[in-house]
Amino acid sequence: MKQTVKVFKFGGASLKDPTAIKNVAGILQSYKKEKLVIVVSAMGKTTNALEKVVEAHAARNGKAFEILNEIKAQHYQIMEELFGKEDEAYAVVNDAFVEVEWVLEEEPHENYDYMYDQIVCVGELVSSKIAHAYFTKIGLPTQWLDARDVILTDDIFREGWVQWEETMDRAERIVVPMLAEPGFIVTQGFIGSTTENFTTTLGREGSDYTAAIFSFCLDAQDMTIWKDVPGVLTADPRVFENATKLDRLSYKEAIEMTYYGAKVIHPKTIKPLQNKSIPLLVKSFINPEGEGTLISNEVEDAYPPIVALEPNQVLLQISTRDFSFVAEHHISYLFNLVAEFRLQVNMMQNSAISFSLCVNDVDDKADRFAARISDKFKVMLDRGLELITVRHYQEDLLNNLRRGKIVLLEERIKDTTVQMVVKDVPVMRRRQTAQPN
Numbered sequence: 001m002k003q004t005v006k007v008f009k010f011g012g013a014s015l016k017d018p019t020a021i022k023n024v025a026g027i028l029q030s031y032k033k034e035k036l037v038i039v040v041s042a043m044g045k046t047t048n049a050l051e052k053v054v055e056a057h058a059a060r061n062g063k064a065f066e067i068l069n070e071i072k073a074q075h076y077q078i079m080e081e082l083f084g085k086e087d088e089a090y091a092v093v094n095d096a097f098v099e100v101e102w103v104l105e106e107e108p109h110e111n112y113d114y115m116y117d118q119i120v121c122v123g124e125l126v127s128s129k130i131a132h133a134y135f136t137k138i139g140l141p142t143q144w145l146d147a148r149d150v151i152l153t154d155d156i157f158r159e160g161w162v163q164w165e166e167t168m169d170r171a172e173r174i175v176v177p178m179l180a181e182p183g184f185i186v187t188q189g190f191i192g193s194t195t196e197n198f199t200t201t202l203g204r205e206g207s208d209y210t211a212a213i214f215s216f217c218l219d220a221q222d223m224t225i226w227k228d229v230p231g232v233l234t235a236d237p238r239v240f241e242n243a244t245k246l247d248r249l250s251y252k253e254a255i256e257m258t259y260y261g262a263k264v265i266h267p268k269t270i271k272p273l274q275n276k277s278i279p280l281l282v283k284s285f286i287n288p289e290g291e292g293t294l295i296s297n298e299v300e301d302a303y304p305p306i307v308a309l310e311p312n313q314v315l316l317q318i319s320t321r322d323f324s325f326v327a328e329h330h331i332s333y334l335f336n337l338v339a340e341f342r343l344q345v346n347m348m349q350n351s352a353i354s355f356s357l358c359v360n361d362v363d364d365k366a367d368r369f370a371a372r373i374s375d376k377f378k379v380m381l382d383r384g385l386e387l388i389t390v391r392h393y394q395e396d397l398l399n400n401l402r403r404g405k406i407v408l409l410e411e412r413i414k415d416t417t418v419q420m421v422v423k424d425v426p427v428m429r430r431r432q433t434a435q436p437n
Ligand code: ASP
Pocket: 011, 012, 041, 042, 047, 048, 123, 189, 190, 203, 204, 205, 206, 207, 208
C-alpha cells in the first residue's frame, strides 16, 4: 500500500539566511511523524543572480566568474553559521558549483536557453544540499533526491513541459521506495531533465509547480506552500492597503486568479492538484500556527472582490497591410505563430480591420513575433501596460482602479470578472508661454 505523504514547498524567502533556515527546521520538527517530500527553491534571490551569470557569460564581458564567486561566498557564509568551519557538506556544495564553472570555462553555447538551464539549476541544487545536510545534522534525518531523476520534460529549455506518463512511472520506481525509508525527502523545485539527461527548468517561480507534480504522482494527502504572507490575499498588500486573507478558495477561483497575475502561487500548480482533489494549503512560515488559506473542491458562494495586477504587458495591434478585413485564415496563421513563439495571451479582441493581442512582455518575444508577421501585417506595439483582473467586482472598485489610467481594452466575462489593459495617463504640462505685455 502507498504511504500517506504530504508535500511541502519552501520558497527562496523562507531559506534566505541562517535564521530563516533554522525557522524552517523549527516548522519541520512538528511534522516529525509524517512522511514529507520537501521541495525547496534557491535561497533568497539566487536565481536572479544566476541569471546575471548567464547574461555575463553570453556577453563574454568577463564578469561571469565574479558574479558566481559572490553567489558562492553568500552560500558559504550561510553554511558557516549552520555548520561551523568544517563539514562534509562543503565538498558536496562545492562540487555543484564546479559544474557551473566548467560551463563557464567553455565558449557560450549558441542556444541561450539551454545554457541558462545548465547554469541556473545550481541554485536549487545547492539549497537542497544545504537543507538536507542541516536538517540531518540537527536530528531531522532526510534523504536527498535529485528532482531531475524523476521529472522528465520535453527539450524546450527554460519552459520544459512535463512528460507525465514517464514522470509518474519514475516517481513510482524512485520515490515510493524512498518513502518506505525513515526520514523526510528533500528535493529541488524548478528543475527537470530531458531524455538525454540535460537539465531543464519549468519557468520562473516554478517550484510550486514541482511540488504539485510530486503531489500528483505520489497521491499526496495534501500540499502546503509556505509563504511570507498569511495565505492568499484578495489583492497585493504592497499595492492595496485593505487586502484581506481568504480562508477558503475553490480550485477554479485559484486558477483564474493565479493565471492573471496573483503572484501567490505559480499558475500551473493548481490543475494537477484539482485533478486528484488534493487540498492545497497556503500558510505563513512566519506564523506557522496560522490557519492560512485552503484551496480545494469546496465552492464558496460569496467571495469578496479579488484583484490581480499583472504588469509588463504589451499590446499588439495587428492589421492587414492592404486594409482588408482580418479574416479566418489570418487568425489561424497568427494563432499558429502564437503557439510557435509560446506567447502567453492574456486578452484578445477582434474588430473588422484589426486584431489585438495582449501578451506578457517576456524577453524580445513580441518583437520577434512582430518581425515575423511584418510582411503580411502592420503591427503596432504598445508596451509598459498593466493587466487588471477583478473577480467578483463592484462598480465603485472598478472606477477606482480606472482612475488616472487609459483603458485600452476591457472585457466583462459573465457577471464575475472584468479584465482591463491599462496605461497611465501621461502627465500634461502647461507650455511656458510668453507673458503678454
Ligand atoms: N528559484 C526559481 C525562481 O526564483 C524557482 C522558484 O523559486 O520557484 O524563479
